[in-house]
Amino acid sequence: MSDSVRTSAEADTGKKNWNFNTTIALIFIVFWGGVYFIIPYQIAKPKLFLGRSLMGLEPTLFPTISVILIICLSFWYLFVSKTIQEVNELIRMDKEQIVKTVVTIAAFCAYTQMFDSLGFIFSTILFACPLTIYFGTRNPITIALVSIVCPVLIYLIFSTLMHVYLP
Amino acid sequence: MLEHLSEGLSLLMRIDTFVMTGFGLLLGMAVGALPGFTTVMAMAILLPVSFFMDPLVGIPFLIGIYKGGIYGGSIPAILINVPGTGASVATTFEGPALTKKGQSRKALDMALFASVIGDFSSDVFTILLMAPIAALALMVGPPELAAIVLFSLIIISGTTHGVFVKGLIMCAFGIFLSMIGQDPLGGMSRFTFGFFELKSGIPLLPLLIGVFALPEILVAVGDKTTAYIAGNKSIIQGSRLALRELTRCSKTIFRSTGIGIFLGMVPGVGQVVAAFVGYAAAKKASKHPETFGTGELEGIAAAESANNAVNGPTLVPLLTLGIPGDNVTAILLGAFVAQGLRPGPQLMVEQAPLMYALLLAMLFANLLFIILGYLTIPFFARVVSIPKAALLPVTAVFAFAGSYVFRSDPFDLVLLVFFGVFGFIARKLQFDVTPLVMGFILGPILEYSFGQTVNLAGGDMVSYIVLERPIAGVVFVLSVIAAVTILWGNYKKRKKSLAGDLAKNHGD
Structure with missing residues (x-):
């Protein structure tokens, strides 16, 4: 407390x-x-x-x-x-922190808009790829894992294993 | 009770429960081991996954994440002096010193054994306590329930992080949010502000994930320690824990377990306080208190057994009265409700074997935990060095997908972002979101029981409470006493702080 x-x-x-x-x-x-x-x-x-x-x-x-x-x-x-x-x-947030936070929130908003219209996998690639690079990852394998493999895996978990609808 | 226990045991004997509990434990350990990623966040984003499983698979899966996460937090606390979760802050008093001495393996083993012993004992205690409390809970009517909810909300607002009045405001705001949609008594539409999507109210899931998971991501984005954590190479050193070292600490472990069990029953207190109190008690009782802070295994045993012993008793008010005592049990309540189970006295009567099966799953989770934990410590010790930059987008994607799948409504994503930003701003302005979530969950129960009480009282509330429902009156008076006590404590603390500042200014 x-x-x-x-x-x-x-x-x-x-x-x-x-x-x-x-x-x-x-x-x-x-x-x-x-x-x-x-x-x-x-x-x-x-x-x-x-x-x-x-x-x-x-x-x-x-x-x-x-x-x-x-x-x-x-x-x-x-x-x-x-x-x-x-x-x-x-x-007390410095300029760098403010910019990073605002960019992340803007990415969240854009993802919210794309999610239903573009579909989960495509919108996630468009969301996760630039964000991963922006957060400082430069390794192409990591970027591919985060922005392509992960959304596909999540999609398969929800749609195939749990039979839940994702757009 | 024994009959229900044996029925529960037979319900539990299925491979998928054990597999998913084990998976939950490993996931929890991984998340706990990552500094900046909390157990609550992991539970919140994986909550929707549990919705699509059988209750006997989904809920043990979440319990596994919870148990694994609390222990996982001790891994970075010991190896790199960065607590993975709030519960492991007290572990940093001894862990890093042991790592410096080249005894990190011993420290991690001690944390594991103390966690499992504390957790297991508290689960046994919880099972024994459940039947008598559930029997008492059956006697609780609307006035008593309203008084108990009020009491819980005051305690939760007073014991969470921050200033009491700010906690109360957040709690009241949560109650207000719960009123959006339809009123529980007459079904009248209210506070929809013209949005059709709000007619059925604010769904719990986007709110939970929004306030618990997204702010963690936004804070981590601006966190300057990211590079440091990523750059650290943690190595496990030294020999394993010997049996005589564990038995030397047995008294400490059981003392801390008792402390954890007691504090676990108080709504809102939680693991952080238990770990500190357990550590302080061990230091006070030690014949060599001077060794504390220099790498004392007993200190790790004290903190870890205390924080894990909280796990069982926090479920007592949830399962017997339907009242979550903290944010973890609030998430578990979400899982129960989504499975069509409404925790409370009736559920303990109607679905007793299922409830006991879930409680027994907690015991089995501990047994599984000791095996998995012992084998996988070296692997999770490496997890602390995974860069956050790669994990943040994955966490966000899981949060969005999880919020969407329950209703397949894009508006839930809008709510998710709204509550995420709200949670972030609240945190930066020193408002704790836990009372808000509690207010949101308990608001409808409070409103419904209050409405029924007003109807039962027939216009003369005071006489009705005093003459016919004295227990409700006593709990109400206790709520007032609790509020005054918290206020008095806050006042004294502020006065002391101001006096200290004045003395400092005079000194300057």
């Missing part, structure tokens, strides 16, 4: 009364406050019988309690945020 709690020298608490936790707490309050107001529009109304609901419990009751609870927790989070000493590892 204490792994993430650092001393103030290490933490991003240069501004003593404001840190990333305070910002997140405020975002939460605004976001969950918004969710609270849309609850009536996002929950279907139960059918009425002779002007009364057949359900014993209002369908909005539990969601409303939950969202109010999150809002209360967010206020509590805001209240204690100034005393939390943690490192915001997101802003």
Whole structure:
């Protein structure tokens, strides 16, 4: 539990009364406050019988309690945020790490789009081959193993052994 | 119970169960041996594979990955001072020192034997405990269940990594995510935001794989230690462990096993804490505490038996009440549900032989483990030097294929990426995703039992709980006490940290 709690020298608490936790707490309050107001529009109304609901419990009751609870927790989070000493590892990422992460996420998104339309094997080759090279593998045998042999094997495991559909 | 055990044993006697358990153990060891690849991640991405097997094959396969993974984490911890999993951090206190002394083989053997003894004993304890707890669980009604779920969620939020309030927020967010789709009482559509795909709710699989597997990949991508691990050539040195060395540590192993079993029953505590407590207890009880930290075999025995002894008891709340105590049991719950089995008191009554067969499979997995582990240690010692660059894309492909196959719905891949990115950002901002998963899994149970309680109370909740369901009231009060205790602990820790900083600033 204490792994993430650092001393103030290490933490991003240069501004003593404001840190990333305070910002997140405020975002939460605004976001969950918004969710609270849309609850009536996002929950279907139960059918009425002779002007009364057949359900014993209002369908909005539990969601409303939950969202109010999150809002209360967010206020509590805001209240204690100034005393939390943690490192915001997101802003501590260097340029190389950011680029690698963004490229990987972009590859995930592209793979999601290709998966169904191009089929599993072809889309996986297009996804895994450049990514393997990008991550630093230069050995052609390893690249071929990862991007061609592996997808074929996975396809065979799912479709032949388990009789499960992969596009 | 004996009748169910013998029926379970006859159900278990099939070759495919043993083959897949062995395969799971080897896979788990391989994943555990790879620094940066966690057992939870392996279980999450291989969970869909288990869906298409018989329950008596698929679930032991996952249990094999779990057991193998916990031990596998000790291999890099001993050889290159990099814990393969969180559970093996305490093993780094002694392992690398033994490797420096040229006794890495002894250390790995000790880790294996201590793991198996700890795990086996905890499994026997679990089997013995299951019947009385299941009988008690049958008396649990909706108010008690709601109170127990609330209690578990508070404990899980308080014991996981990070600040308590952040854990609670993640837990509440998980409950909110579980509300998307249809409400469990009236079947009314809610929070679909106009997306047809969300009408049946968020499926568990993309969420599990998304928050447990993809963030590991994204973190590993930016991990600067990759090159170091890839460049290390680990060699096993020295003689094997002698029987007298194992018997010398027997007292430590059984003490740590007791610690692991006890901590395993507390939701959310898990292997990491057990390993540290086991190690600290061994050091305290030792006649030569000064040898700890310099390559003491007893230290490895203590940490490894403690962390593996957690494995059995974590299943007790899952199988008897349907409440997962940690992320591993949450994944196992996914496997049960996909097989059409809903863990809980009814399942222990209706499918008792099957449940006992699964518990016995854990015992057999240990026996298999000692043989496979003993033979394959040299091979897995080389696994630590496999470059991550080649494994990350394969892991990602498995994660995507696994998320897709269950429903064959491309929208599940969108959810997978969404939860993967969410999990990555949460981790970087020091939010633990385990309470979110627990909230997501336990949310519908909480909502359903809460709704039934409200209906049963007939408008006067307080009188109903106090006069008619006092046990639910007691568990509810315990939840409040647990929350206050965790808060008080956090407050004291923060105050101490601030006082330390002030003293430091004055000193400067």
